[in-house]
Amino acid sequence: MSFWKPKKDENKAPKRLPQIPEKEIVLQEEEIFTPTMEKTSQISNAASITLPPYKPTIEKKLTILLIENTLEMAKKVSILNNVRGSIKDGLVCSIYYGGIVWQSAIVDVTSIKDIPVFIKAELGEEACLYDALIHVASLVTQKYQRVEEEKTNKIMINAIEIIGVGSCRDTTSSAQKDFAINCFTKVAQKPQVLSKYYCFKEQDFIEAAQIGFRSIGAISKNY
Amino acid sequence: MIINSQGFSHFTDGQNNQDFGIESERMLLILDGCSGAIYSEVGTRLFAQLFKRREEWDNVEKFEENVKATFDSIIEMMKKYYPNQEEMENLFIMQNLLFTMIACFQTQKEYIVKLFGDGYIITQNKWGAVSYMKFSYPLPPYFGYKYCENHTFKDYQFKTFTFDKTVFQKVAIATDGITPIFTGEVKGLDSYQEELPNKEPRTWTYSYSASRLSKAANKPDVKQMDKRLMEGNMAYLEMLIKGNKKSFSDDVTLAMFGGEPK
Numbered sequence: 001m002s003f004w005k006p007k008k009d010e011n012k013a014p015k016r017l018p019q020i021p022e023k024e025i026v027l028q029e030e031e032i033f034t035p036t037m038e039k040t041s042q043i044s045n046a047a048s049i050t051l052p053p054y055k056p057t058i059e060k061k062l063t064i065l066l067i068e069n070t071l072e073m074a075k076k077v078s079i080l081n082n083v084r085g086s087i088k089d090g091l092v093c094s095i096y097y098g099g100i101v102w103q104s105a106i107v108d109v110t111s112i113k114d115i116p117v118f119i120k121a122e123l124g125e126e127a128c129l130y131d132a133l134i135h136v137a138s139l140v141t142q143k144y145q146r147v148e149e150e151k152t153n154k155i156m157i158n159a160i161e162i163i164g165v166g167s168c169r170d171t172t173s174s175a176q177k178d179f180a181i182n183c184f185t186k187v188a189q190k191p192q193v194l195s196k197y198y199c200f201k202e203q204d205f206i207e208a209a210q211i212g213f214r215s216i217g218a219i220s221k222n223y
Numbered sequence: 224m225i226i227n228s229q230g231f232s233h234f235t236d237g238q239n240n241q242d243f244g245i246e247s248e249r250m251l252l253i254l255d256g257c258s259g260a261i262y263s264e265v266g267t268r269l270f271a272q273l274f275k276r277r278e279e280w281d282n283v284e285k286f287e288e289n290v291k292a293t294f295d296s297i298i299e300m301m302k303k304y305y306p307n308q309e310e311m312e313n314l315f316i317m318q319n320l321l322f323t324m325i326a327c328f329q330t331q332k333e334y335i336v337k338l339f340g341d342g343y344i345i346t347q348n349k350w351g352a353v354s355y356m357k358f359s360y361p362l363p364p365y366f367g368y369k370y371c372e373n374h375t376f377k378d379y380q381f382k383t384f385t386f387d388k389t390v391f392q393k394v395a396i397a398t399d400g401i402t403p404i405f406t407g408e409v410k411g412l413d414s415y416q417e418e419l420p421n422k423e424p425r426t427w428t429y430s431y432s433a434s435r436l437s438k439a440a441n442k443p444d445v446k447q448m449d450k451r452l453m454e455g456n457m458a459y460l461e462m463l464i465k466g467n468k469k470s471f472s473d474d475v476t477l478a479m480f481g482g483e484p485k
Contacts, residue, residue: 185350191444202382205344205356210390212352214446215405217359 068166069098097132130173130180250281320367353449395479
């Protein structure tokens with residue numbers, strides 16, 4: 001019986017690696033990395049490119065309150081406050097129409113208390129509803145599906161709700177009725193624009209339907 | 224054209240359809256039985272049959288008079304079965320004769336709607352905008368209450384609305400069961416919109432990523448539905464209402480003049 005025997009060469013100790021002679025490594029002055037002024041300036045330029053801060057886009061709904069700024073409406077402050085209170089989120093803007101049309105700033109719903117309920121100096125019997133409708137149409141055209149940049153984010157108004165409150169009558173508008181209704185209809189027919197009108201009385205419904213508010217209801221539940 | 228469909232909650236509860244409607248060339252009448260009453264469907268159908276037997280039943284001038292005469296004759300007919308007024312009120316009137324009445328008349332120049340109770344008047348103005356006039360009350364007033372002593376609505380009258388045909392293209396009337404169409408809560412509404420032949424393509428004024436816009440775009444566009452509703456294609460509307468029965472909890476009745484035939 002023969003056993004496997006390693007060859008003589010294999011049994012040898014491994015060869016030693018050639019030893020590097022120990023000597024002090026002294027780098028030449030040329031080899032030391034010393035960035036020139038030019039290089040330094042390039043680096044600092046590259047670092048100073050400031051990317052614009054990331055601004056997320058937030059989709060928000062805008063509610064436009066169309067308020068008849070008359071003495072009759074002023075007697076129903078509590079109902080108007082209920083309508084305002086029913087707006088839970090998004091942006092709010094109030095448009096008042098009496099003798100003139102007046103628009104508040106567009107604010108977040110949390111700031112709605114900062115918007116006056118009425119313009120007291122203007123309270124009277126006059127109501128320029130058709131002028132106000134043209135103003136609403138222009139506002140919707142400006143804001144619908146537009147993105148506006150703010151300090152920390154971008155706001156996109158993806159839906160608009162127009163809520164009218166009043167008797168739906170007009171006394172002093174300079175605009176023609178047909179022209180105003182036509183302007184209003186064009187914006188109110190956009191896909192994510194909804195309109196509703198709360199009338200004082202059920203007999204006012206016909207006037208609101210003439211204008212083309214989609215949802216028409218009474219401000220109170222009187223029979 | 225009248226479309227009438229049983230509400231899903233009535234179907235599951237084993238209740239009959241309590242709505243009913245009759246029509247002629249110049250009049251539409253829809254009746255919506257009170258859900259709380261046991262025999263509402265009996266009242267609506269009995270009233271409609273007897274009302275139609277009256278002379279000039281579809282004449283707007285004689286409508287209120289005809290309604291009163293029909294109620295009078297039903298009460299008179301049933302009196303002998305109930306020994307006193309209290310039983311008559313509680314066991315017959317309150318269980319059979321509580322229903323909303325909405326009538327729509329067509330003359331050459333105008334539409335006239337007469338309403339007693341709750342429901343919807345749906346209009347389309349000359350610019351094409353559709354409006355839902357909603358009549359809703361905590362306790363609806365019914366004509367039957369006029370035959371109950373000391374009732375709040377004993378002296379209540381019909382409400383009359385006149386729509387000039389030069390301003391309003393179409394007027395429809397509906398019971399409150401149509402609410403899911405009004406609120407856009409009909410399941411599968413989007414698939415119905417896909418079929419719209421005249422749907423305008425979306426044009427966005429601002430370049431924006433499609434994925435973000437899709438969120439808004441996927442919401443049902445109720446206004447397209449409104450226009451389709453007022454076109455009055457009977458087959459389409461029946462399919463929409465009856466095919467989506469689960470979306471309509473209450474009985475639905477929709478009536479309008481001049482709808483497209485089946």
